[in-house]
Amino acid sequence: MTTHYLPAFLLALLATFSVHALLAAEPAAAVQMGTYYGGKATEYPAWFKDSFLHVKEDIDEARKNGKRVILMFTQDGCPYCSALVERNLSQREIEATMREKFDVIAVNIWGDREVVGLDGKPYTEKTYSAALKIQFTPSLMFFDETGKTVLRLNGYVPPARLQAALDWVGGRQENKIAFRDFVAAREVPKQASGEMIKQDFFLKNVTDLRRRGKAARPLAVFFEQKDCPDCEVLHRRVLADPETREAIAGFDNVQLDMWSRDLITTPEGKRMAVRDWVRQLGVNYAPGIVLFDRTGKEAIRWESSFRVFHTLGMFDYLASGEYLKEPSFQRFLAAKTEHIREAGLDVNIWRYADEPIATPAQ
Secondary structure, X not given: OOOOOOOHXXXXXXXXXXXXXXXXXXXXXXXXXXXEEXXXXXXXXXXXXXXXXXXXHHHHHHHHOOXXXXXXXXXXXXXXXXXXXXXXXXXXXXXHHHHHHEEEEEEEOOOOOEEEOOOOOEEEHHHHHXXXXXXXXXXXXXXXXXXXXXXXXXXXXXXXXXXXXXXXXXXXXXXXXXXXXXXXXXXXXXXXXXXXXXXXXXXXXXXXXOOXXXXXXXXXXXXXXXXXXXXXXXXXXXXXXXXXXXXXXXXXXXXXXXXXXXXXXXXXXXXXXXXXXXXXXXXXXXXXXXXXXXXXXXXXXXXXXOOHHHHHHHHHHHHOOHHHOOOOHXXXXXXXXXXXXHOOOOEEOOOOOOOOOOOOOO
């Protein structure tokens, strides 16, 4: 098989025709399920805290020991979670910082263990994850001594960025410097040169991002910066995928330099510099993609490492309207995966556009 994902309209047709086939067609041989690639089992470090999942008590205990709490939201078979453990936590400085300054607690977003939230109410792991609107795994929530969320990382970030987060939160820097500025001091060249990567689907010279009229289209804002290796990966190895480009074509797509002082009108109708809007949104990394619906309301965002499957899924989640019916992006992806496989097509959730469906690494 060479197709790893079906556009939304084809999936709708497939569902319709399958019903008519059951009613009118002669019995046919069952379609063989497509193969699922990319899932990876993850063994979390023994030094993670074995918690009773009473979050306030965990925070109080950490405070007494001069530490802070990280809740790490995971799920079984998550390749991004595996990457976090194998690529990030295996690095000596990251492990040392985590063990010295944090109590790390893993929470399975589909788990049934009881969690007592900061509001004192009982949840299961999955209902607590839903209440916190966890859409990606791994997601890391960093808490201060009062239970305030100091930082939230939605999805996998590479080692250098995780180390920056640990240093910023562990060093109690939140009242001294904004996290995005802390990261920029490490990552952004003082004299950033060159130009950002252009795409034919980016609108040119657009400064008013409001959604107006019945014919308004959803909006995708690509926050990037110059001299950005991760932006290069996004453009060359993800956005090059034909089906992803087809999905993106249904949006108004705007590329913005996240450090620009140019003025724009936001979807909410506020006039401000791009860099101020980025700060208001809480976008910390480049590249970051924020999707807005036809009314100008943010629907979903991603500013972690991108691969084809989840990027395409994010656009389809909004374009199909499923974000209004299914609040969990992960449930949407799981259902989509099953529909694709039931059609006899393979799915590889860990694939770049320049890689085959099945790779030796899988």
